[in-house]
Amino acid sequence: MTTSPANKRVPPEMKKGPQQNTLMVSYLIHHLRVFIASLGDLSRHPMATLMTTAVIAIALALPAGLYLALNNISGLSAGWDGSTQISLFLHTKVSEKKAQKFASRLRLHKEIDKVKLISKDQGLEQFRKISGFGGALEFLDDNPLPIVLVVQPVVDPQRPDKISHLVKQLEEEKLVELAQLDVQWVKRLYSLLEIAHRGIWIVGSLLGLAVLLVIGNTIRLDIQNRRAEIEVAKLIGASNAFIRRPFLYTGLWYGLIGGFMAWLLTAVSLSFLEGPVQKLAVLYHSTFRLSGLEGDHILVLIGISCGLGLLGSWLAVGRHLSEIEPS
Numbered sequence: 001m002t003t004s005p006a007n008k009r010v011p012p013e014m015k016k017g018p019q020q021n022t023l024m025v026s027y028l029i030h031h032l033r034v035f036i037a038s039l040g041d042l043s044r045h046p047m048a049t050l051m052t053t054a055v056i057a058i059a060l061a062l063p064a065g066l067y068l069a070l071n072n073i074s075g076l077s078a079g080w081d082g083s084t085q086i087s088l089f090l091h092t093k094v095s096e097k098k099a100q101k102f103a104s105r106l107r108l109h110k111e112i113d114k115v116k117l118i119s120k121d122q123g124l125e126q127f128r129k130i131s132g133f134g135g136a137l138e139f140l141d142d143n144p145l146p147i148v149l150v151v152q153p154v155v156d157p158q159r160p161d162k163i164s165h166l167v168k169q170l171e172e173e174k175l176v177e178l179a180q181l182d183v184q185w186v187k188r189l190y191s192l193l194e195i196a197h198r199g200i201w202i203v204g205s206l207l208g209l210a211v212l213l214v215i216g217n218t219i220r221l222d223i224q225n226r227r228a229e230i231e232v233a234k235l236i237g238a239s240n241a242f243i244r245r246p247f248l249y250t251g252l253w254y255g256l257i258g259g260f261m262a263w264l265l266t267a268v269s270l271s272f273l274e275g276p277v278q279k280l281a282v283l284y285h286s287t288f289r290l291s292g293l294e295g296d297h298i299l300v301l302i303g304i305s306c307g308l309g310l311l312g313s314w315l316a317v318g319r320h321l322s323e324i325e326p327s
Helices: 012-043 046-083 096-107 120-131 162-171 184-225 227-235 240-283 295-323
Strands: 086-090 112-118 148-153 176-180
Touching: 012 046, 012 240, 046 184, 046 240, 046 295, 086 162, 096 112, 096 148, 148 162, 162 176, 184 227, 184 240, 184 295, 227 240, 240 295
Parallel strands: none
Antiparallel strands: 086 148, 086 176, 112 148
């Protein structure tokens, strides 16, 4: 006995597939409507919205500007690393041929960037120009100056003390009589940069907390203003998730607009400083230019702002929504 196609059993998942797709589309359309409606609610109170987003923008622009300043100072100090040099004074009996071989061996060292050899004659000529005792040097029977190797090490911003270890290694070489390095300024510079970096994190965290409080208080006032509407919605069976959704999107809009305004404030402030900084760089014969927020930095700034907006609204709604019950 054969079964007709009408009598064949259809698997339950095949029956539910179109229905599930319809529910998903309806769910996404509802979120999109609430998302746009939240922006519409903000646009009906432009002054209040502008003041709230301006506070958020200023609070976020300050740590962003400090980060930019530190980033530019770090980029400027990277050029100073080239002035960090180790002077190796070889023994006076070391020939120039041995010094050349020693310099070639040092160039292979992973912690050394460049090596320059200054011969005895070159050293004497430099001393004659600098000291001003050119006439007196003519009476010397031989050149008393040693061969000098000027070593430019690789500077690690995280470990400036590695240069001191390199100096100790070079001092143990048989051909080296004396190794000189002034690395204290490098350590001080990177210590100050590290302090500034941590200070920015502290300031940014405190201002981020301020943004949470501002958004949370704004959402709390919005909940109180719509208390009657929330009570009616609960009476007809609306869930907390349904009621919470518009407030969450409102916090997201606050964060999005505030983050965009923070980027604009930072860019405008940077444009005001660019001219004077450029003039100062020209006076010092430098090609230094201020660098602004790049694409990934802008996305991070706006992402943090949106995250703070969502978190602030979530905390406010979670606390105050449960207090409203229809009587």
